[in-house]
Amino acid sequence: MTDYRNHGGFCELLPLMAAGCLDPAEEKQLAHHLQTCAACATELERLHAIATGLRRLPTPQPSPSLFERTRAAVEVRFVQQAEDRWNRSVMIFLIAFAWVVTVLSWPIFRVVTGGLLSMLDVRFAQAWLSFGIFTGLVWLAGAAAAILLSLHQRRERRMA
Numbered sequence: 255m256t257d258y259r260n261h262g263g264f265c266e267l268l269p270l271m272a273a274g275c276l277d278p279a280e281e282k283q284l285a286h287h288l289q290t291c292a293a294c295a296t297e298l299e300r301l302h303a304i305a306t307g308l309r310r311l312p313t314p315q316p317s318p319s320l321f322e323r324t325r326a327a328v329e330v331r332f333v334q335q336a337e338d339r340w341n342r343s344v345m346i347f348l349i350a351f352a353w354v355v356t357v358l359s360w361p362i363f364r365v366v367t368g369g370l371l372s373m374l375d376v377r378f379a380q381a382w383l384s385f386g387i388f389t390g391l392v393w394l395a396g397a398a399a400a401i402l403l404s405l406h407q408r409r410e411r412r413m414a
């Protein structure tokens with residue numbers, strides 16, 4: 255008769271049993287279950303065969319060059335990931351910065367150029383136009399800075 259109540263739990267213990275990693279109490283319980291469960295007994299036999307086979311296999315030693323290549327590949331991936339993260343955070347920062355500048359600079363722009371504009375009798379529409387140009391320049395400068403920064407970072411990392 256199969257003891258279906260505890261079958262699931264004992265199933266998970268089988269690999270540990272085959273590896274000889276169970277404590278005596280668990281081993282005793284499992285041995286008791288094995289007497290009533292053909293499925294677990296068969297599975298344990300199979301695991302025993304695998305464990306014995308594995309122990310007979312020579313432990314593979316990675317060659318130094320393979321180890322070095324793997325290490326270098328892992329390193330490149332880490333650098334790339336860090337670079338992507340860095341580029342992303344720079345872009346987020348610059349976009350946020352450009353928005354803040356855009357929002358905050360209009361009143362400042364009005365105050366700074368207000369006197370000048372009224373002196374020159376420049377119409378409101380033209381003030382908006384110059385503000386638009388000013389904002390565009392700020393965004394362009396931000397984008398240029400981002401591109402230069404990321405190029406510089408990449409070159410630095412490649413040389414390192």
Ligand SMILES: [Zn+2]
Nearest residue numbers: 261264291294
């Ligand atoms: Zn079982």
